[in-house]
Amino acid sequence: MAEHVTRGWQRPSIYDVAKLAGVSHMTVSRVLNDHPNIRESTRQRVLDAIDQTNYTRSSIARALATRRAMRIGVVVDNPLQYGPNSTIRALESAARDAGYAISAFSASDDEDLRIDAGVDELVAQGVDALCVIAPRLSSLDLLRQRETGVPALVIVSEPDPDMHTAAVDQKAGARLAMNHLIELGHRSIAHLAGPLDWYDARAREVAWRETSAAAGLPATEAVIGDWSSDSGYEFGKTHDFGDATAIFVANDQMALGLIHGLTSRGIRVPQDISVVGFDDLPDSRHFLPPLTTVRQDFAALGVLALQLLISAIEGTPTPASQMIEPRLIVRESTAPPRA
């Protein structure tokens, strides 16, 4: 099994294959790219040479020559959370199917890990397009100022005239949750929101307020957490929710903490107060009580996002924004209010 040693020992190049097959490098390239007009016999010789040498094409050289990296950059804020992480994975999977690789950049509050730093880094890496996940209000501004030269898609449920967007419809999700509570008979519903500099938090809060008003429920102020179960716990333990008989919580983790806090001071869910979350974590069905929540279809979102990205890359006209419908999952953390 003699190895075809060439130049010290690198990966074989198309020239090595060409020499072995007795053709020019160009013919090898044509075979690799399925060009027509190659005689079947030479095609076979080349194919044989390819697997004798164990050749694989260098996507780096290819990227340089074609000016297409076949790579999509993804900037994601808070990638440890279920939603953003799921979105990345879905995107990765959809991208792979289309022949694209993805490069992720995890943004955070840290000065040099901000969204725009991520954009810069990914562009420097040479991606064909950018996708920004779960942005805050400020991040879109940063994005707007940045003329990157590559097409970008933002995962945000608020259509924006300046950029392409795709998302799960956050307001619709919040309405689903609210209507469920209202149908159960609740007449005063509090809201534990996420940080309002996040688009998703804001959309959920706005929809909560609108739905409340539309149903003639009393207007109250939302309380604001930071997405973490810790913050939910604090409110559950100490906050006075007034005469509210139900709480719409902006994500499942805060709902978990909230229930923990409420329970610790003897308030029972759902007997004393109903709680509905948002996200449907894989674990939410095992919370005590199992959590009623809103499910987002991240896989569908990933596929959609990739479609939009690809058509943006190829310059085909694309709808500026698209939405995925969420779904309500009713479990045991909600019940009619006590009479």
Added chain:
Amino acid sequence: MAEHVTRGWQRPSIYDVAKLAGVSHMTVSRVLNDHPNIRESTRQRVLDAIDQTNYTRSSIARALATRRAMRIGVVVDNPLQYGPNSTIRALESAARDAGYAISAFSASDDEDLRIDAGVDELVAQGVDALCVIAPRLSSLDLLRQRETGVPALVIVSEPDPDMHTAAVDQKAGARLAMNHLIELGHRSIAHLAGPLDWYDARAREVAWRETSAAAGLPATEAVIGDWSSDSGYEFGKTHDFGDATAIFVANDQMALGLIHGLTSRGIRVPQDISVVGFDDLPDSRHFLPPLTTVRQDFAALGVLALQLLISAIEGTPTPASQMIEPRLIVRESTAPPRA
């Protein structure tokens, strides 16, 4: 603000910069790479030209020329889980600090998403090194057969003569949990394990068995879940844990489900039975009851892994394997057994 238009409109190259600065492209390259022996005045001219043209170097061309992609491929099984995801993020962050980018491949049971497919794809993308996270027994075999040509590091707590490894010490973690239960006075401790074709599950199970035996506790069979809270729930609801007064669970999610299941049939935690988990999810402190568990320091693991990867890339001699010590977090799901 006249743009320096060159060739249609691409990103500027070093030649554009060179022309503007009135030097050769090589001088630009030298400035970019901080070579000595450049006159300060020309260096300034070049620097000026660089930011007038808005030049950024193409890491693709650079990768081709230097034969270093400055990119590390990461294959990860089950990236939606907290542990693997945390490890990736930690690695990403450490890598960025060292000037490396990472490419992730999510493996799964799916035929063409197996570990070896990931290895192939990442190698084809042209990474300088590979890191495999959270592997199953089978995946290491796949890995062993694959002569990839790039250095590889496996995140597994069982040192392997054939490959470089790094991990949080799983056995030590399990011992921490067990000793805690034993010190509380438990004399019969059950184990809800993860799938035993996972290295980590196996290590925890083995350590459970050994610790039990060493303390003279009765030997029992572990029950085996699939990491999900669903599977924990099933066991909690239906399994007969015999005279066990405590259960060591192989991860927090299964512990959550288990507690849900136990509660649903009137068994209280920790009054009737103690439960200790493994991982310390951010939410585990808000489970009901807050979960006693074993914390793994993923950030430290990421840093360590990157160090090993880099020295493997650079060919400097490296310890074949390294371990990070885990830590016990005592909360309220454990208590002395009832008298």
Added chain:
DNA sequence: ACCATAGGCGTTACCGGTCACACGGTCGGG
């Protein structure tokens, strides 16, 4: 005064692909 040395920079050849074009041969049509 002379030569060795080092500093400062340019020339040219790669890296591993693709693309545009050229070229000889075969075949069909006028």
Added chain:
DNA sequence: CCCGACCGTGTGACCGGTAACGCCTATGGT
């Protein structure tokens, strides 16, 4: 019978960088 079109393939430039080497000038030692 000649010309043009198409098939199959090779040649050379180019993508945007880096590496190796060479050349000219100033400097310093002898």
